[in-house]
Amino acid sequence: MKQTKKIPETFLGVGYTRDRAGLPLEAVRVPVPRPAADQVLIRIAASSLNPLEYKLADLNFMGRTPPVVLGLDLAGVVVDVGDGVSGVGVGDAVAAMADLNGDGGWVATGGSEGGYALAHQFLTVHKPTSLSFPDAAVLPMAFLSAFAGLYRTVQAGDTVYIPGGGGGVGHLAVQMAARPLGAGLVISSGSTPQSIALARQSGAHHVFDYKRDDIAAEIAKLTGGEGVDLVFDATYSERGFVETAKTVRRGGNWIVLGVGPGKTTRLAETQSPVDAILAERGAEHVNVNLLRYFSEPARLDSEARAFLQRGMALAMEWAAQGLVVPHIDQTIDSTVEAINAGLQSLQAGHGVVGKVAVIVDRDLALGASR
Numbered sequence: 001m002k003q004t005k006k007i008p009e010t011f012l013g014v015g016y017t018r019d020r021a022g023l024p025l026e027a028v029r030v031p032v033p034r035p036a037a038d039q040v041l042i043r044i045a046a047s048s049l050n051p052l053e054y055k056l057a058d059l060n061f062m063g064r065t066p067p068v069v070l071g072l073d074l075a076g077v078v079v080d081v082g083d084g085v086s087g088v089g090v091g092d093a094v095a096a097m098a099d100l101n102g103d104g105g106w107v108a109t110g111g112s113e114g115g116y117a118l119a120h121q122f123l124t125v126h127k128p129t130s131l132s133f134p135d136a137a138v139l140p141m142a143f144l145s146a147f148a149g150l151y152r153t154v155q156a157g158d159t160v161y162i163p164g165g166g167g168g169v170g171h172l173a174v175q176m177a178a179r180p181l182g183a184g185l186v187i188s189s190g191s192t193p194q195s196i197a198l199a200r201q202s203g204a205h206h207v208f209d210y211k212r213d214d215i216a217a218e219i220a221k222l223t224g225g226e227g228v229d230l231v232f233d234a235t236y237s238e239r240g241f242v243e244t245a246k247t248v249r250r251g252g253n254w255i256v257l258g259v260g261p262g263k264t265t266r267l268a269e270t271q272s273p274v275d276a277i278l279a280e281r282g283a284e285h286v287n288v289n290l291l292r293y294f295s296e297p298a299r300l301d302s303e304a305r306a307f308l309q310r311g312m313a314l315a316m317e318w319a320a321q322g323l324v325v326p327h328i329d330q331t332i333d334s335t336v337e338a339i340n341a342g343l344q345s346l347q348a349g350h351g352v353v354g355k356v357a358v359i360v361d362r363d364l365a366l367g368a369s370r
């Protein structure tokens with residue numbers, strides 16, 4: 001095992017220290033982990049905020065024993081590698097996603113002390129020099145979510161509806177469909193001038209206001225009464241699911257990110273008419289869920305690993321080529337206060353479009369690109 005010097009024994013992370021503690025997160029001193037086989041240890045330059053992080057703090061549904069440090073999107077420099085790691089080594093600038101049932105790398109110190117997190121080699125890619133650490137850091141979870149929904153599913157020329165095209169996942173999904181995957185018509189939605197503008201800027205041909213417009217009727221007009229070939233719904237809105245299911249054509253695909261209709265509270269299952277609406281149209285209900293790879297380990301087989309690895313590589317490639325470019329709405333320091341305020345805004349569903357970048361190590365993140 002190769003190892004650099006000066007890796008501290010502990011760092012002051014940000015996370016939850018009690019089961020289902022919810023927000024606010026707290027500062028917690030934890031050991032710097034050691035990489036097992038096929039893992040790398042990354043000194044974090046930048047990370048991002050994802051809704052998953054307040055949900056894990058609320059419900060601890062991955063069954064972890066606290067303390068759990070969050071900040072699962074990672075960009076930084078490899079400082080140690082486990083056995084069997086090849087192709088990425090100590091000193092390399094990388095982007096990665098930590099295991100979703102593992103620990104992340106947010107620090108409470110605003111950058112005066114480093115943050116460290118482990119990532120599997122298959123979820124770690126070299127960061128192109130043209131991409132900044134914050135740009136690389138906001139991509140992994142949101143990009144992989146869009147990728148899992150759309151890659152190998154959208155065919156060139158398809159008509160696609162992606163509600164919420166101003167969201168973290170949504171704006172990347174709109175770009176992916178409209179640009180590298182070559183959809184013929186991309187329709188999206190939002191509820192604020194800012195999110196509607198981001199969906200348009202991301203390449204959506206039509207963007208509706210989901211609070212005001214009859215989007216199913218508008219989509220029927222745009223598609224000659226047929227509906228779209230494919231819906232990718234990453235909004236986690238039970239009401240929204242019912243509306244978007246009505247826009248898919250006979251024999252089309254309705255793809256939902258996460259647990260899906262009737263299950264979004266995670267606490268109690270509710271009745272959802274979505275499957276009946278889809279059955280009427282002979283449309284397929286497809287569920288994509290990154291969490292499942294980590295809660296049901298058998299799913300993380302060699303095919304899934306190769307798929308996710310391809311996703312991480314394309315995240316960097318398409319961003320460097322300007323095809324799928326993350327929009328960073330806010331950049332915050334890695335402090336308990338700033339992270340809690342950012343997560344509270346995400347949880348409230350207002351005030352954030354695109355992504356929030358977290359600067360974990362200011363010198364590394366904003367210094368000369370590497």
Ligand SMILES: NC(=O)c1ccc[n+]([C@@H]2O[C@H](COP(=O)([O-])OP(=O)(O)OC[C@H]3O[C@@H](n4cnc5c(N)ncnc54)[C@H](OP(=O)(O)O)[C@@H]3O)[C@@H](O)[C@H]2O)c1
Nearest residue numbers: 051163164166167168169190191195236237240258289290
């Ligand atoms: N299980 C998984 O694999 C996985 C992975 C990643 C994310 N997720 C989940 O996916 C969801 C989205 O993540 P994110 O990072 O994109 O969150 P986000 O940045 O907060 O975006 C949420 C988006 O949903 C839109 N929205 C909300 N209700 C809507 C409705 N009824 N119709 C249309 N759009 C609606 C919002 O639009 P406006 O702001 O314009 O209102 C916003 O753009 C979260 O719940 C997250 O936990 C799951």
